[in-house]
Amino acid sequence: MTETAETTAPTIPVQRRVALDAMGGDHAPAEVVAGAIQAAREYGVGVLLVGPQDAIRAELAKQDTTGLDLEIVHTDEVIGMDEHPAEAVRNKKRNSITLSHQLVRDGKALGAISAGNSGAVMAAAIFTFRRLRGIDRPAFGAVVPAAGGSQTLVLDIGANTDCKPPYLLQFALMGAVYMKSVLGLGNPRVGLLANGEEETKGDHLTQEAHQLIKAAAPTAGINFIGNVEGRDINAGTVDVVVCDGFVGNVVLKLSEGLAKMLLGVIRAELTANVVSKAGALLAKPAFDRVRKTIDYEEYGGVPVLGVNGVSVICHGSSHAKAIKNAIRVALQTADAHLPERISEGIGQLQAQFPSEGAETPETASS
């Protein structure tokens, strides 16, 4: 392990290093540093730990890091979970989130990872990496467990609360590209979240978006299966669920809350008397498998979609396992050249379905 303010002379090729915001999330820096150590050991990846060097050093000292490529990139500036994202990113020039992204932009790391203020991560990703041409609003998503052991990507989950139909079309495309190129799904089924399956269902936004996605799907190579309902999200019948960030945020937090409530009720009932306690003991391995199925930490995080770089946002309450898995997601995303794949998809769309900020042919050629 070496320590420098600037990253130099890596022992592992630059392309196998990631930049990790050591101060992000409810359990930073302890769990974040522990996750970095696990990832370095399991994946042979180098990790630039971005944050106050004393705090990080204290965590590193708790474990044997011999032979691991862990390097501290010092900064004292940290953005709190409750700070206003854009303002914080603007005012704290050397905050650990932005600095992580700058290391990626400057070619010192493959991707940035943070469990910190997700709005600030989004702002830093856009500010540092820039939006991809043709993307009006970068999005972030979450992978949720579905029946049959499959996974469903829900996006947007909070970056964009008020959306226009073209944004949802772009989310559909980006979600499909992510599931295809990073998670390896052959032909991901993309659904638009609504209050009914018929294409006449939905609020105004959804109805317009439905027609737009339907029209654009062949050009964009989107396997659009139409409207899906809340009950489809965990049913394993759809791979990408498109919605605005307001609805997506409710979906994600409701899922977490309901799962927690149900497991709480089950725990309370199983320990209510001696007989059910005995049953619970015998069934414990089965329950551990259930818990693993719905454990959000298994999925680590999902990259910001629509920016020209790799930035993975983790859950604010991430423990070491989630951080480790998010580092794996960052590596997979970089290896899959996700921004390039999204750009290709958007390029095919642009002529027929221009984004809001798209240059017209006249201005583009002048």
Added chain:
Amino acid sequence: MTETAETTAPTIPVQRRVALDAMGGDHAPAEVVAGAIQAAREYGVGVLLVGPQDAIRAELAKQDTTGLDLEIVHTDEVIGMDEHPAEAVRNKKRNSITLSHQLVRDGKALGAISAGNSGAVMAAAIFTFRRLRGIDRPAFGAVVPAAGGSQTLVLDIGANTDCKPPYLLQFALMGAVYMKSVLGLGNPRVGLLANGEEETKGDHLTQEAHQLIKAAAPTAGINFIGNVEGRDINAGTVDVVVCDGFVGNVVLKLSEGLAKMLLGVIRAELTANVVSKAGALLAKPAFDRVRKTIDYEEYGGVPVLGVNGVSVICHGSSHAKAIKNAIRVALQTADAHLPERISEGIGQLQAQFPSEGAETPETASS
């Protein structure tokens, strides 16, 4: 049991009869009629069974109905689950849903109950009972289970997909009145569903509605606790969750789907080997209690809020138990004089926070 096309000479006082759409829902008429019989037996209530007399008679013949006040009100017109609600209600003058509501309007029953096409029930309720003065959009809600054995009312869940801030204020008021006067909660906590707790969070609609509800809460006697998030819905920390019908519909269907998925995973894991099977057997009574906690049939249904009459909408997949419980809800709603209670609340609001369609003082006095 007697049979007439018109209801006459009831053996039980008119005020203890309800009108039940015998053809509503996926399991009609068998489960609906079975639910009516259970309710008649348990609650001593009279039930007017509205629908094709032959089909209803065949179901009644399967059980001993001696001494029960069950009466068939014949009609052949039935609205399908996939028909366009308003059109179907307009074109089928004597459909079983509308006829049930007319029996209430004409003083022959205390309330109407249907597990049929919920849009058609809403249309029939508005058309037959009329909106309460000061209510822009009647709403319907659902009661969902929450931690600690409590219940949370979520509204709207599908009647109004595109809302304006005053609608959400009216939902807040109606939800609070329902929880107070029908479910007997002392001072129900009302929250506005958003993507964050801070009042600056939310989409444009939610942000505006937040300010409106906050300003009106003292006048209307609403115990407004501010924004709540998806994770709060089942946490037992809020009693009324206000949202537009698009989001509410997603919330409800997601809750059902996720609970089903989780119980499915648990079942699969528990039967995976002999040891866990033995554990599951011992723990079965505990699991039965868990299932009961999250069983939507226990709640029966919730009345349409904001119309001048009692109309309870049940889940489309209701079995006998849900129908029986919905009949109980109709009785409780009628006994609590819910429409009057809502009118009182709205009356207090009107001067300061007029509804869209409110008459101005000038036109009202002219």
